[in-house]
Amino acid sequence: MCPGCYKMNVDGYCVQCRKKLFEGAKVSPLLGFDAPAVDNLAEYQQRTKRLSISGVQLKYSLRLEDKELKLVETGGQYIIKPIPPGTLLQHPAIAPENEHLTMQIAEQVFGIKTAANALIYFKDGVPSYITRRFDVKPNGKKYLQEDMAQLSGRNKHTAKPGEDFKYDGTYEEIGALIKRYVAAYPPALEQLFKLVLFNYIFSNGDAHLKNFSLIETVMGDYTLSPAYDLMCTLLHIPNESDLALDLYHGCYNSKFYGSYGYFGQSDFRIFADKLGIQPIRVQRLLTQMLSGRKTVFTMIGNSFLPDDQKQAYLDKYEERLRRLGMTEQMIAAVIDPEHPGVYAPTGKPVILTFMNRPVVAGFFVSTPDSEKLKQENKYTFVTAANARQYQKTRDNSLLTIIDADELINAAFTEDY
Ligand SMILES: [Zn+2]
Structure with a gap:
């Protein structure tokens, strides 16, 4: 299996990965040297208010010379992140594969532009994460790059005592910087929205200001850089926060957060609205990010994680999907995959499963209110028990309103 993209039946890196990572050179997944020795462990274990994986991980620079990767002090084209030292993290040994898997899912399943990356092995067989620096031009010069901490004027001098400036701010503010530059x-902005939602879905609680950058393009203007440093940090830090930054000022006062104590789909719709993304685009992006479950399962299954960690990764992913409910397109695909529509007539009742409420069986029925309710991801519905009477009387008091933000599953069953 290719240690870059998990393609089966290839020896070493596949042709596409070689192109992306090494300009086509046939580089071995086995490095010619052992993992660098860590002699200053204490330095990596200094406790700050917030344990961050980025503060614990070590990074080394590599250069490609005659098909061989060599450690260098300056002029690096690649960064490797070995297994992090120390004891602050849980399961440190899986950190390289966690990052590699998460980056591959982002790109392969969700079409998020990511820094080229792979798994690579030291001479002694110990795995490491490798990524190609996207700020280095083929001639060795660099594209200008500024992260969101720099762009917002935050640094250690502006930080409050005991706090880390990179966790100050909101994702909405990153959106404002993108609009400005x-x-x-x-x-x-859509790329930012997808990325923030991706981080929530894959339990990356460390997407701070320095993990978003603007980079110069070949045209000389600026764009959001490819995504980097994506991983399920919750696997390593059990009390990890759900998001490294607030979605927007006041996001914890939302109705959904007030009811459940975590963010739901409506919070991301509010966030998207603050970014200025059109509701129809938001619908499409939400549907895309909340679907793809089967492909994600397959990729986790193919990954180099040990079985128990595959399960843990999957459980955390499922838990986040559960929090985010369903979209109109997702419900419609269940009801009538051929002619999608929530209000498509069905012979059998659809069974709905909610977050904190009992299961309901019945039929979606369109009423004059339906169009307006749809804007809030709510749908008019008649339970199976009321269906016959509703058919006769069209009495609206027999109807229920379904909030798809709270919907975990919609299905037909043969038992009914
Ligand atoms: Zn590959």
């Missing part, structure tokens, strides 16, 4: 900002 990126000429073609609408696609960049």
Whole structure:
């Protein structure tokens, strides 16, 4: 299996990965040297208010010379992140594969532009994560790059005592910086929205200001850089926060958060609205990010994680999907995959499963209110028990309103 993209039946890196990572050179997944020795462990274990995986991980620079990767002090084209030292993290040994898997899912399943990456092995067989620096031009010069901490003027001098400036701010603020500095900002804002939602879905609680950057393009203007440092940090830090930054100022006062104590789909719709993304686009992006479950399962299954960690990764993913409910397109696909529509007539009742409420069986029925309710991801519905009477009387008091933000599953069953 290719240690870059998990393609089966290839020896070493596949042709596509070689192109992306090494300009086509046939580089071995086995490095010619052992993992660098760590002699200053204490330095990596200094406790700050917030344990961050990025503060624990070590990074080394590599250069490609005659098909061989060599450790260098300056002029690196690649970064490797070995297994992090120390004892603060749980399961540190899986960190390289966690990051590799998460980056591959982002790109392969959700079409998020990511820094080229793979798994690579030291001479002694110990795995490491490797990524190609996207700020290095083929001639060795660099594209200008600024992260969101720099762009917002935050640094250690502006931080409050005991706090880390990179966790200060909101994702909405990153959107404002994109609008200010990126000429073609609408696609960049959608990219930001997808990435923030991806981080929530895959339990990456460490997507702080320095993990978003603007980078110079070949045209000389600026764009949002490819995604980097994506991983399920919750696997390593059990009390990890759900998000490294607030979605927007006041996000914890939302109705959904007030009811459940975590963010749901409506919170991401509010966030998207604050970014200025059109509701129809938001619908499409939400559907895309909340679907793809089967492909994600397959990729986790194919990964190099040990079985128990595959299960843990999957459980955390499922838990986040559960929090985010369903979209109109997702319900419609269940009801009538051939002619999708929530209000498509069905012979059998649809069984709905909710977050905190009992299961309901019945039929979606369109009423004059339906169009307006749809804007809030709510749908008019008649339970199986009321269906016959409703058919006769069209009495609206027999109807229920379904909030798809709270919907975990919709299905037909043969038992009914
Ligand atoms: Zn590959």
